[in-house]
Amino acid sequence: MTMFNYSLFMILISLIGVSYASILSEDDIVKLIGRPGKPLDVSYGEHSVVPGETLEISKTQNEPNIEIGEDDDCYRTLVMFDPDAPSATLPIMAQFRHWLVVNIKGSDMNSGDTKVTYMGPSPPKGTGPHRYIFAVYKQNDCKRTDFSNINKARPKTSVAKLIADYNLNSSPESANVFFAEKK
Secondary structure (H helix, E strand, O other), X not given: OOOOOOOHHHHHHHHHXXXXXXXXXXXXXXXXXXXXXXXXXXXXXXXXXXXXXXXXXXXXXXXOEEEOOOOOOOEEEEEEEEOXXXXXXXXXXXXXEEEEEEEEEOOEHHHOEEEEXXXXXXXXXXXXXXXXXXXXXXOHHHOOOOOOOOXXXXXXXXXXHHHHHOOOOOOOOEEEEEEEOOO
């Protein structure tokens, strides 16, 4: 197993324990989003998301606060998705897009263009834990990009296709993941 350039994976494994480790590995994250540079600050109300923790669905229905942390002139794209739709064992609707904001200038989330509005986690009952992944990518040469023809669908989307179609950096600057489950 290769090492992240930070300890996100070890934090995830230590927090989620053995029962979830079978559906989350470092290689899975890298295959889905690329190798993140650092953890992304995500908070729901006063609660700051710790990578790999399990959150109550009811506490994640409002749009979270995202702290990109880079105050520069580069443009970025934020994507949130569920790779386990409708379940981790049968992800035929994956990657289910929960949020997409493009052309975010620097760290100002309000400057971005929302292409897919935020939708809180809604895993089907009895399908086990779902991962909800946030990733922030720098746009090509840090420039504003034309996303007018972007696919605004939620189910069956692909972060890899988004990266390729819009020439985003192949690895995110930052990322975070949490679990939610409807028992």
